[in-house]
Amino acid sequence: MKTAFKVSSIFVRSVCLLHIVHEFFYEFTETKGESMIPTINARNDYVHVSKRYKNGKNVKLGDCIVAIKPTDPKQRVCKRITGLENDIILVDPSICNSNELKKYNNTTVSDVNYCFNSFIKVPKGHVWLTGDNLNHSIDSRSYNVVSMGLIVGKIYGANDFNKGSWRDLFGFRFIRNTLEREPDE
């Protein structure tokens, strides 16, 4: 009786410790969905999430983050930040993109007017999120700006268990901020 009590007490304490680490420091979790291809695969990819960036603390433009989905708090989404507060950004420039795309869908002049001429200013305390795979992603373009309070953490690496062997570290790679300085004219 006494040992049963002791074992369950130790069990409770370790589960809670693990939970606290997950909640406030670090999480290793599976992701699903096509929205971040080619950065993160549609299946069997596991991401390393740092909780130091919870609530969007110190996030930068171009960071890859995990957030609670605003239209369904039980789900979490993994997206890239393409607008911080006070930034002025285009709502959806991708729908009328370059020449390659015209093979797939016929864009018209009126579309061009829309996608390169409708700006919004991201309000205070919010971010604009888009998936890296722009045409298979439900993101800020449909549910609008996302409050920073919904950000759970920042992704700094991922493991691909499709290539699962210890020799290539189970497909580990860093997921970097993709913001780049462009050369001045």
Add this chain to the structure above:
Amino acid sequence: MAPPVTIQTKEELDILEKVNRKNRKDDTKKSAKPKKYSITQYECFDNDKGQIECFPFKRIFQQVGEYRREITDETTNM
């Protein structure tokens, strides 16, 4: 969806920018030269061979001091 955001056109933004620049003349002198940044995202399709093919799509941002504005248009992704 909070809070309500309004969609603005390029012309409206240009007017706003002009007004703002007048209001803080000294600030703009210090950092008058705009810096350009880009984020590359992708558009992926399943092609005929059943593979996923991704085309990069670059979004360009122009920053003057704290003020950042996207300048992606039909010429930047040729």
Add this chain to the structure above:
Amino acid sequence: MNKASLKSKYPILRNLFITATWIPVVLTITTNVTNIAQIDGISMRPTLNPTDFSKDWVLLWKWKWSLYKNLKKNDIIIFKSPMDYRKKLCKRITGIENDLITTKHPYPVDRVVLPKSHLWVNGDNTFHSIDSNTFGAISSGLVIGKVVCVIWPPSRWQFFSNDE
């Protein structure tokens, strides 16, 4: 050195260690199940903080699995401000998903239909409250907990039942 001698030699250290292992348990409960909070400000008058002389302490229910499904109209909730995650706000829910809301002054549009999983929140003290009329509907993912009862001061001890 075996375990028994360690136990007798450093009783204080051992007790400290055992106490420390319970800290995560307490933290887990306060972040996920229930917690107490002090109410600041006058936006919920007369329901909470009715006078300037004392601040109410309330009991919060935080267990998310029951929370998201059971948020109803008239519940009092504490949530992260959508404009600044460091600020926690306490308001009453006046609309849930799919409701048609007639808005008040600072809001730019007269009527809105609330999107899925979004809430419309207002302070009871209509004229001294920054609420959904300023920042719009909030996602229920921002909700921290539901106010169950006032526990301090004792004279104000009361439950907030929600029978419509």
